[in-house]
Amino acid sequence: MTNRPKRRPGHSGGDDFVCVVCNSRVSAQAFGTRQRNHCPRCLWSRHVDHSIGDRRSACNQAMEPIAVAAKGGGEWTIVHACSGCNTIRTNRVAGDDDEVALLILALRPLNNPAFPIETLRPGY
Numbered sequence: 001m002t003n004r005p006k007r008r009p010g011h012s013g014g015d016d017f018v019c020v021v022c023n024s025r026v027s028a029q030a031f032g033t034r035q036r037n038h039c040p041r042c043l044w045s046r047h048v049d050h051s052i053g054d055r056r057s058a059c060n061q062a063m064e065p066i067a068v069a070a071k072g073g074g075e076w077t078i079v080h081a082c083s084g085c086n087t088i089r090t091n092r093v094a095g096d097d098d099e100v101a102l103l104i105l106a107l108r109p110l111n112n113p114a115f116p117i118e119t120l121r122p123g124y
């Protein structure tokens with residue numbers, strides 16, 4: 001993962017980008033979000049913002065999707081962890097994010113439990 005071909009950060013013009021992980025061409029415009037910051041297919045992001053939307057981070061490393069968090073009203077956010085500096089970010093799910101990829105991410109703890117789920121009994 002560390003020796004991926006380097007892509008030049010922040011080519012000017014639109015904010016379209018090529019996903020560093022799956023090579024999809026990603027349009028910055030997406031339904032349900034003003035500023036797309038992650039790939040709709042593999043959900044990986046890039047650490048380009050110092051604070052949201054400013055594109056001023058010097059890190060620029062790939063950010064791994066590690067979890068889905070649910071807010072009220074059925075809104076999902078993706079939790080990203082930077083592979084370069086370990087910064088944790090949450091990002092709103094975009095309207096065209098891959099639903100299967102989102103579900104796999106949401107189910108990850110259940111597929112890899114920290115304790116044996118099948119032996120659990122109700123505690124009352």
Ligand SMILES: [Zn+2]
Nearest residue numbers: 019022039042
């Ligand atoms: Zn991707």
Ligand SMILES: [Zn+2]
Nearest residue numbers: 047059082085
């Ligand atoms: Zn970073």
